[in-house]
Amino acid sequence: MATEPLTRITRLIYAAPALPLAMLGLPLLVILPDFWAGPMHMNLAVVGFVLTSVRIFDVIVDPTIGRLSDLSHSRFGRRKPFMAVAMPVAAVGAIGLFFPPPGAGAAWLFVFYALVTWGWTALSLPYWAWGAELSDEYTERQRITSLREGGTILGILISAIAPVALGITSHVGQAHLLSLLTIGLATPFVFLALVRVRDPLPVRRSPPAGLKPTLQLVASNRPFRRLILAWAVNGLANGLPAALILIVFDQILHMPKASGPLLLVYFTAGVVSVPFWLKLSTRIGKHQTWAAAMAMSGVAFAFVPAILHAPHVLILFGIISIFTGAGLGADFTIPPAIQADVVDVDEAASGEQRAGIYFAAATMAQKAGNALAPGLAFPLLGLVGFSTHGGNNALQDGVLLALYCGIPSALKLAVAVIMRRFPIDRAVQHELRAAIAARA
Incomplete structure (x- = not known):
């Protein structure tokens, strides 16, 4: 290393x-x-x-x-x-x-x-x-x-x-x-x-473990299990709004062309926020920073139903997009750095560096969360009779909003709870590196 x-x-x-x-x-x-x-x-x-x-x-x-x-x-x-x-x-x-x-x-x-x-x-x-x-x-x-x-x-x-x-x-x-x-x-x-x-290149002191022992060690890595759970839950939280945003702007706001500019605000906020999250993670730790960012996103997104019929709704939606977009910046930048620390747990136990299999598992968790979003949202909308051609009643619009912002807000807050007491901080990671050095 x-x-x-x-x-x-x-x-x-x-x-x-x-x-x-x-x-x-x-x-x-x-x-x-x-x-x-x-x-x-x-x-x-x-x-x-x-x-x-x-x-x-x-x-x-x-x-x-x-x-x-x-x-x-x-x-x-x-x-x-x-x-x-x-x-x-x-x-x-x-x-x-x-x-x-x-x-x-x-x-x-x-x-x-x-x-x-x-x-x-x-x-x-x-x-x-x-x-x-x-x-x-x-x-x-x-x-x-x-x-x-x-x-x-x-x-x-x-x-x-x-x-x-x-x-x-x-x-x-x-x-x-x-x-x-x-x-x-x-x-x-x-x-x-x-x-x-x-x-x-790592120094190999023993033959690499086979697939079964490797998977057993990966499965026994408790910090990794917690991180991958957070990754999967967050994937669903991000996937639901992505699958439904065009429908919301068309059927609820009746402003289909407004989604483009607001998405630009969202992603711009994500780019601009990266230095802030880096500085904050240096001060309070990575998992605490990600937990704070997810709590911020969850609270901000929960305000969407309250602004839909307010004057200047697009300005208010833009403000929410700034906060949730900033949360996206944390989503992208912090979990991979935590994943690198999680791999240290495996290396300290096995003596082998296996970041590839860990990132593959994390990718699959994110894909599962993202794939579940349309598989959950569209059947539920169909079940209540929602139509993309309009004419929906209050119940049908309410289910759409619950799927678009209600459930994602709750999931973001759940991720914050999951990561709040994550067991690897700066001190623990230094101890892991010392153990790895001693083993070598």
Whole structure:
């Protein structure tokens, strides 16, 4: 494990790939179904089936990539070889996905969506694990993840602004622009990181544990169990508003075009808040800072029903978006730094550095929370007879608001409670590093 602090330029070079990689999220999540169901004339049900089929394999792909990168041991490092191979695979997938030939069918969609999805996984999981291994110091880990995840939020913000700034309104044009921007920026940024940033290799004093002992140790890691629970609950809390925001602005506020500017406020607040959370986590600790941020988000979002019929509702909604967007900044930057400390618990017990499998498990927890959101929200709305075409009664609107802001607010407060007494603080992490050094 590296012990020397990184220079600012090294941290920046490491964090730079996060910005373009985040820019591909919008076309993959929002534009892709409409692109293939619209210009490509594919049945929407077929599109949904193919996309879901690819994501089902994440249950196998994520832990496999995480564990293989943990076991990797080359003269270039552990994480770099995976990223070097995954980058062109993901790029080919993006080109095939958004620049298909006429008449491309379900098989084409499956192959190239699989390439970009699994290529992105093979790139991102080693990338996150790499960041956890660049330093063994409590605060330095927060600096690294703050810069990287601040770049992620900025990339999301740019992906929303760039098409508007360039006057590109069609989904086809937006998909083309963002996929080319992602590849054009990610290629040099990833290459520079691979060349300029160290990828420390652990000293192996015994053969790596098999899959079963590894999973047993991961499952017995109590701080990790608490963190992954918080990650899953928070994923659901973030997924519900994301799935329902357009419906709320259309059916409750009757201002569908206002969602765009308010989302810009939300993500801008996330970017701007990152230095504040970094400073606060240095003073009071990472888990306390995340708990405070989640409590702030939960309380702020709970005010949404009270402002819906107030004068200047958009201004009030913008104020709420500032607070919840700031909470997003904490969501992105703090849990990965806590995850690096959680991995120390495993290393102290096993003598093996396995950040890859831990970040794979955390990713799966977030995906599960996000995936549960529409699976919970839309059937419940259907059960009460809610219609996206209007004419809903007070009960139906109330269920929509409960799912949009009521349940997420309660879940955010639950995350704050879960993390309030998290067992790893600065002192405990220093003790873990001392135990690891003594074992070595």
